[in-house]
Amino acid sequence: MISCDKAAIICNKAQYVEATFIEKIKLKFHLFVCKTCSKATEKNTQLTSLCQKANLHALSDEDKVRMKQQLQNKG
Template identity: 45%
Template sequence: MKLLQKLMIDCETSAHYCDKAQYNEATGMERIQLKIHILFCKICKSHTIRNSKLTSACNKASLATMPKTDKEALRAKLNKEMSK
């Protein structure tokens, strides 16, 4: 009975574990709890599917950001040019 109680989580916790799972930061136990929760909760199930779709879209698009050091160099260059 205690184990069953431990395995059951609410929707808010499930959303949190779902986010963590997208970054591979959810523990094994959290993954099991999430899977059990979405077996019974349709809303969380659709949220999980949607969230996973977003993750695969981000991976597929192979997004890139400008490295911080390059940003600083660019900022300095721009400031220098503006002060002329």
């Protein structure tokens, strides 16, 4: 059986569709046995879902440069 630390790593990989089939099987077995990791995985899944629904946008590179210049001009 995998450790809780390894399960956390695989859980994160699975959230971003980077986990292998074998890793997913190991994670499922671990989550069946370990209720603490099962709850943590559930919360992680909820957080990922909320972030996707929030439709978050980052500043463009151009906006970042402009903001940096504005801050430097003030200081």
